[in-house]
Amino acid sequence: MPEGTLCNKIPVNTKEELLTLLADKSGKTYYEEMKHLEVDRAALKATLEKSCKSRIRTWLEICAHCGMCADSCFFYLANNKDPKQVPSYKIQSTLGEIVKRNGDVDTAFMQRTMDIAWGKCTCCNRCGMYCPFGIDMGVMFGYLRGLCFSQGFVPWEMKIGSGMHRVYRAQMDVTSEDWVDTCQWMAEENEEDWPGLEIPVDKEDADIIYTVNAREPKHYPEDLAEAAILFHLAGENWTVPSVGWEETSLAMFAGDWEGCRLQVQAVYDAMERLKPKRMVVTECGHAYRATVIEGPYWAGLKSGKTPVPSFHYVEWVAEALRTGKLKLDPSKNIKEPVTYQDSCNYIRNSGLGDCAREIMSYIAEDFREMRPNRE
Numbered sequence: 001m002p003e004g005t006l007c008n009k010i011p012v013n014t015k016e017e018l019l020t021l022l023a024d025k026s027g028k029t030y031y032e033e034m035k036h037l038e039v040d041r042a043a044l045k046a047t048l049e050k051s052c053k054s055r056i057r058t059w060l061e062i063c064a065h066c067g068m069c070a071d072s073c074f075f076y077l078a079n080n081k082d083p084k085q086v087p088s089y090k091i092q093s094t095l096g097e098i099v100k101r102n103g104d105v106d107t108a109f110m111q112r113t114m115d116i117a118w119g120k121c122t123c124c125n126r127c128g129m130y131c132p133f134g135i136d137m138g139v140m141f142g143y144l145r146g147l148c149f150s151q152g153f154v155p156w157e158m159k160i161g162s163g164m165h166r167v168y169r170a171q172m173d174v175t176s177e178d179w180v181d182t183c184q185w186m187a188e189e190n191e192e193d194w195p196g197l198e199i200p201v202d203k204e205d206a207d208i209i210y211t212v213n214a215r216e217p218k219h220y221p222e223d224l225a226e227a228a229i230l231f232h233l234a235g236e237n238w239t240v241p242s243v244g245w246e247e248t249s250l251a252m253f254a255g256d257w258e259g260c261r262l263q264v265q266a267v268y269d270a271m272e273r274l275k276p277k278r279m280v281v282t283e284c285g286h287a288y289r290a291t292v293i294e295g296p297y298w299a300g301l302k303s304g305k306t307p308v309p310s311f312h313y314v315e316w317v318a319e320a321l322r323t324g325k326l327k328l329d330p331s332k333n334i335k336e337p338v339t340y341q342d343s344c345n346y347i348r349n350s351g352l353g354d355c356a357r358e359i360m361s362y363i364a365e366d367f368r369e370m371r372p373n374r375e
Helices: 015-023 025-034 041-051 054-062 074-078 087-100 107-119 126-130 137-150 156-168 176-190 221-233 250-254 257-274 285-298 313-323 344-348 353-363
Strands: 208-211 278-281 310-312
Touching (some): 025 156, 041 087, 054 087, 107 137, 137 250, 156 250, 156 257, 176 221, 278 313
Parallel strands (some): 208 278
């Protein structure tokens, strides 16, 4: 049976295809077409043979069904401890079955798998911290999403999101022209309050290349201005690239690995072109994970590292306070009790908890840890 015009195995690669998908409000036609989308079992089997290596297969085999991952999962806790929400069950009943059946699954199975892969797991990997065998459930669910994407079983919103990256190299259809205009606008808007404020674009050999979340130029340009003000106050020699400025990756959430590669390659090309000493990533956890942790592997960099050393914005702020580049008035410290909720990507999965707490020591007089924390 011919595939649908909206729901099919072909990723979005043109602006016209994006507009067509967006015109299908809430994906009504898209999901109707999905009911008739056939699984290419031979292709799915070939994908498993090529990409499902010993690590994934070992994790599926060694799971002891001990249940220690259960109470770490907020889906399990929020659904009256439904056994079907236990992380190990969710992955065994989806990816485990696909591997066991060697790709011989049908449309109904893939639709259920899609619902679990995106609707019942955020890939936060809290469960992985509790697993006695060190099984990384986030990696496995990410791999599962990739299998689903390759067969066209991906949520409507996610197909649009990955298409944005393929077409614009940025989510939210922000063009490079929009980005540069926003940089100029924010510099001009704030120059009266901060004389000499600039947002340098494509400056070569800077100490810092700053990359952002497309959400900032699209909806919150003041976030960009605030970062620029801090770099200005710290006396940093910095720049932003005109191309390769976006570091988030809805393609990662969608399981579109080629889209992931295209996105990070644009950032890495900017590094190679402008030759900065290091990159500072905006305050966004998944962007840090996509660009700094996972990105080098998507781009085929055997070192597993970005072309220049890369830091999260939290790391830079802590460093600037520690070295005195940024100075705060202690009399304006927060007097009320303050706590900190550790994020999944740059704390749990990237180990930056100490940096966050170092910043707290400069701004809060009564910092109180949550219990538990860092997990």
